[in-house]
Amino acid sequence: MNIVFAISEVEELVKTGGLADVGKALPLALKASGHNVSIVMPYYKAIAEEYKLAESLPQQTLFAESQVYHFKVRQLSWNDITIHFIDYPEYFDRDGLYSNAYEAYQDNGERFSFFCGAALMAIQSLALEPDVVHCHDWHTAMLPFMLRSDKSGYFDNTRTVFTIHNAAFQGVNKLDDIPFLRHHPAILSQVHGGYINMLQTGIEYADKITTVSPNYAQELLTNLGSHGLHDRLVGRQQDLVGILNGCDYGQWNPATDSYLPENFDSENLLPKSRCKAALQKVAGLPEKDHVPVLGMVCRLTEQKGFGYLLPVLNDLMDHNIQLVIVGTGDPSVCMDLNEYAHNHPDQFAFINGFSTEHAHLVEAGADFFLMPSQFEPCGLNQMYSLAYGTIPVVRAVGGLKDTVYDPINYGDNATGFVFYEPTPDALLSCIRRALLFYYEHPERFRSMQVRGMQTRFTWQTAADEYSKLYQALIQ
């Protein structure tokens, strides 16, 4: 099949979070399954600075009533996949993808609506003839709507799949702020009180809707889990499916990881101590092998559970542990973490930055990985942690529930520690339970590490499920 991905992030090119991991791994896995896959994405500043790419088409022009948009299409051959870039500097030649460091760009609705229209024009001009256009998150959610209203006939045999990676980001914008859509003949059906909710439009118009874990697909049918969009999702329940993300075991492999001072595998975990020492050194913590290290790497947002993690940091510091958090995001969370780091220099380190190298070192060097998320559509770091023999401590939400198994329910088949209530107490007692296990059952702890390292959540399995979905759509 001819599959075109419309997506905003691809790892190695641009990344703000887990969307990029999927933007790389899933196209490659689909390609390995024999599909013809290409990607359309914005030509962001960081990409333009890294690659000087030739134009693959003459200048393209889109009209939206009084507005005229001249844009270029550039092409990169990347891991045997062609990426087509929409080059429109006015919208994409900016330092951040969606925001300057502090605030979302005011014109995000316009930028990504234009991107969807330009992507469709590029697909047609390049004669890509897609069987399926696979869209991801709110940035590309208007594409199925635009494709459905296209009158050229070019897309008559094309179907759309829309994957929700995070229903908290819905792309809600005033129609008045989106010149690209303001005069679209069918847009009024999508306007409520003057606003368009792009995620909602994607849900309404895509032929199939997927999300990134089976459990999150269930949660999306509730008010809380869907952030208010459950009515729409319940209405399309027949077309909604949860397909678990995978782990890229090529990139996240402790036996070959070049970011580590020493490599290790499930047969020889000894070098993991050297990774721990390296992590402690980088984090500025005392290099003590016998002290359990808890790690966390994430966007600093409410979603990741800081609302109940911050209140227990003092209690955690009463234990003989070290904690390393790597992240960027909410300035007030940053301030709090900086303060804790200042007050507990021997136990707590906060690395405020986006660093792949540090992310790998935390995965390898920590004993436990914390993901106490309020909600988590899939989560990737718990899978990376399992692969590195780093025991995940997670809340039972979204994909975390699908991928981490607690001794309470799984006995000797357990791979991590799981708590339920989104409260400081529940989190604290789960961490204490994990620490007790570490101290009192070192052999069982070691077996749990090995079991995690041998667990496989592959992208090939995910790609097989997507293939079946595409196949069902085009028949």
Ligand SMILES: Nc1ncnc2c1ncn2[C@@H]1O[C@H](COP(=O)(O)OP(=O)(O)O[C@H]2O[C@H](CO)[C@@H](O)[C@H](O)[C@H]2O)[C@@H](O)[C@H]1O
């Ligand atoms: N400061 C930092 N430095 C280096 N690397 C950092 C970093 N902060 C985050 N990362 C990396 O970004 C990725 C985060 O992935 P997640 O899936 O955990 O979260 P995210 O919420 O962004 O993704 C959303 O989309 C994904 C993909 O579908 C879902 O798994 C998830 O639940 C959903 O919220 C990981 O590769 C992580 O290592």
